[in-house]
Amino acid sequence: MATTILTPTDEHKVSAHDGLWMSAKDAETVTGWTLKPEGMCRDDLCVPLPASAVKGGEVDVEAFWRKLGGPVIASQEGDVWALGATADERNAALAGLQAPDFTLPDIDGTPRTLSELRGKKVFLATWASW
Amino acid sequence: MWQTLHEELKDKGFMVVAVAEESRGAEHARPWIEQAKSTYWQLIDTEHRLSDLYNLVNVPQAVWIDEQGLIVRPPETAGSTDHFRRMDLKTRTMSPEDQAARLAARQAYLDAVRAWVNNGSHSLPADEARARLPKVTPEIAEARARFRLGVWLRDHGSATEGDRQMNIASSLHPESWSMWRQAADLDEVGKASGPEFWKRVQALGDRPYYPPPKL
Numbered sequence: 569m570a571t572t573i574l575t576p577t578d579e580h581k582v583s584a585h586d587g588l589w590m591s592a593k594d595a596e597t598v599t600g601w602t603l604k605p606e607g608m609c610r611d612d613l614c615v616p617l618p619a620s621a622v623k624g625g626e627v628d629v630e631a632f633w634r635k636l637g638g639p640v641i642a643s644q645e646g647d648v649w650a651l652g653a654t655a656d657e658r659n660a661a662l663a664g665l666q667a668p669d670f671t672l673p674d675i676d677g678t679p680r681t682l683s684e685l686r687g688k689k690v691f692l693a694t695w696a697s698w
Numbered sequence: 699m700w701q702t703l704h705e706e707l708k709d710k711g712f713m714v715v716a717v718a719e720e721s722r723g724a725e726h727a728r729p730w731i732e733q734a735k736s737t738y739w740q741l742i743d744t745e746h747r748l749s750d751l752y753n754l755v756n757v758p759q760a761v762w763i764d765e766q767g768l769i770v771r772p773p774e775t776a777g778s779t780d781h782f783r784r785m786d787l788k789t790r791t792m793s794p795e796d797q798a799a800r801l802a803a804r805q806a807y808l809d810a811v812r813a814w815v816n817n818g819s820h821s822l823p824a825d826e827a828r829a830r831l832p833k834v835t836p837e838i839a840e841a842r843a844r845f846r847l848g849v850w851l852r853d854h855g856s857a858t859e860g861d862r863q864m865n866i867a868s869s870l871h872p873e874s875w876s877m878w879r880q881a882a883d884l885d886e887v888g889k890a891s892g893p894e895f896w897k898r899v900q901a902l903g904d905r906p907y908y909p910p911p912k913l
Contacts, residue, residue: 574846576750639840641847644859648850652843658753658834662772665824667763668751672717672741675724675731680715680739686767688713689815693760693776694748695699696719696876697730698883698890 573598573629574650577670588629588640588649595627599651608632667692699758703808704738711765712815714738719746719757721849721880745849749876750842753832756875756908762814762821770814770821772830774911777804783899783907803910810913820913830912841871845880852884861885875907 571584575598582594592603601608607616608627621631629651633640639652661668667690671681682690704714716738718727724742731740748754752761752773760776763769781796792800813819822830844867851860864881871877878898879890889895899907 572850574850576747576842576846579850637836639836639843641840641843641863643847643851643856648847648854650843650847650850652839652846653750655834655836655839658751658839659831661751662753662769662831662834663828665769665827667761667767667769670747670751672743672747673724675728675740675742677724680741682715682763683767685713685715687765688711689765690713690715690763691700691703691760691811692715692717692748692752692763693700694717694719694754694757694876695730696757696880697722697727698720698879698887 570647572648574648575599576653584629587642587646588633589623589626590629592625592627595629595632598629599632601632603627699734700738701734701736703811704736707812707815708737710815715741717741717743717748719743719749719754719876719880721746721852721884744853745846746876746880749874750846753834753838754876755832755871755873762811764821768824769827771911772822772827773832774830775908776911777807778908779803779910780907787896806913807911810911837870838874841867841874841877844870845877848881849884 570581573580573582580598582590582598584590596602601610603622604614606614608614615635617632617635621628630640633651636654637656638654641650667682669681669683671679673679700714700716716736718741720727720742721744723744727742734740754773758776758778759773761769761773762771779800781792781800784796785792810820814821844863848860848863848867851863861881864877868874868878868881879895882889882894
């Protein structure tokens, strides 16, 4: 079954079963973390996984994400999932004071990235029609 | 809204980036953007990604970022005030005194931006900037994920379930006016400023809707 997984910046369609069991390769695409003997690893950091969350080259991404401390929300049908950023990750990024980078489209669909404006003072403001 | 400011300061290494927290998408925001005739970036943020990254709770809020990409003023109310809470709901007008006070507050905020660009004032030292950052809690983190799922479900034909996720998000993060009002607007255009909105505003009591910036 094709499962849609929403991360804070991306949307993935992967083949998953029994929740978010998927191949280690798909797990890496979705989470950015790589399955290694030590656990799930990113850069120099490895997070050990419980034995019950790895089996035959597959990873239980739901269990891994909860281990990280991140929110995991499923639709009623279980076909769409949202993996949210952890509060710690957001707080650490903001406390570093480096403005979190992002890319968003303008009204004509052209993608614009905040860091392209390095060297300028930027007044970043929100608005809405509602 | 920011065009005059941008035109005035753009040759001094200054740029406005206006982000529409607008889950109905670009076409819904287009009339406002075209009317603004802006030369700065006008970006569309259907998933409220910026609110997630910067821990925002309302519009308009602004973040000041220096030449090195550092936050020198964390999120704060950008030129709006609470005077609207006292307006006559039948005529939708404010008293002349309130109108004047609102305009003065907005002017003071714009002057602060000008001063920042011209001589660096109002830029906060790192420890002060850090101290003013609103903290993300696990409840807020969960609310963001539910809001993201809710917007997606609504956009893919599951309005009821999407609405349910957005309602849970709002109850997990009641300080976020953006989550509540966006959900209301997706339910029905106009609902975000309808009777339920006013009831919520009244329930604030002495608490501000737009906390004034500490300039």
